[in-house]
Amino acid sequence: MTLAELFMTIKAHPLVDPSIPISAYKPIDLSIHNSELKAINVSSSKDLETFIWNFRSQNNAKVVYGGYLEQRGIYQRSIYFNQQNTELERNIHLGLDLWIEAETPIFAPLEGSIHSFKNNTNHGDYGPTLILKHDISNCTFYTLYGHLSVESIAKIKVGAEVKQGEQIATLGTAEVNGDYPPHLHFQILKDIQDYEGDYPGVCNQQDLNFYKENCPDPNLLLKL
Template sequence: MQFSNFSVFINSISNVSLRVLDASIPNEKYVTIDLSETNDILNKVDMSSSSKLEVFVNDHIKKHEAQIAYGGYLELRNIYKRSNHFNGQAAEERNIHLGIDLWCDAERPIYAPLEGVVHSFKNNTNYGDYGPTIILKHHIKGVAFYTLYGHLSLTSIKNLKVGQPFKKGDKIAALGDASVNGDYSPHLHFQIIKDLQGYKGDYPGVCSKLDLEFYKDNCPDPNLLLKLGV
């Protein structure tokens, strides 16, 4: 089956929410969080400190009587300024987030939202990077595509094998803490990718304004699968 628009295809996969966290957590226990450069409250937080960011996120979750904070697709963020991994010339600075983040506690299990196999995995150890990362390959309705899971625990990739199959709902990993996940408050970076462009165990999760149109097409909104807040 051919789709002229990849986002339309992703949205068509399921009429109900697909889960990368515990399926028993209802949508009502998810709350959106704004980590953009326009959030004046966040701009008063020392973003170079993962522990201070964690306090900010946890306070937000508690205030809203939620369990998970989520959001960030195409969000323009200041947090990446702390790392040379994302900085280039002004127009090439990578600061636009291409996935959805789900903020919760370290060691929380991560589940496959769809049937797939392990395409690749890697510990991306640059400061501010993903840390342990898994990429799954999926074939749905005759279309091949990928999902990326970043900021995992080291044990998540310890005994993994390329080609290893996972069914929908299988546990695939657990979240890492700041000591291994690129120095962030614990969270899952979840991203959908049409064309991996030869990458293995890694793919850009942040882009520059110059490249935004390409990545918007290649990495559609993950909430088209998760359907949180819908």
């Protein structure tokens, strides 16, 4: 069974407040193709946050989301992503972002266990990050949660079991989350390779085919 087939048969718990209806989630375009972003200083987390929150207000949304395989300009501010060779510049987003306030509780979409965690402190990186391992219907895969609060990874233990719907974290502020407006980066991994508490969430054009295969669309599971 493929992950896409598995996800068709199971229902995930919402990542944030389950009382928020699907109708209150609105997709946002943060790609290089969105002409509205040309007037925004996307290297400033405050300016980007103002743009996102205005979009949310204008669309009467509780949560704005999106970004899977989106080519973004917001990573050019960071030497962690930026390369002289455009083929090697990491600017293609591999997860799905949920933009919502800091300290928002985050819930496990499925049962699993804590695989690893780490505070990834590079500028523009995830900040505090948690990875869960899932074994469901003979399928093993992983889910990654980036841009959390420091408190989220302070007292957890590798191997601890996690129940579906259990609160696993809260969102961090720009001061700890890699300097972004508060949001959750959610990513699905088939093979975590040798990574612990980290995994590339942005790739370059040259490696895109590999990462598209290894990191399927999170919305196959979330069904937003």
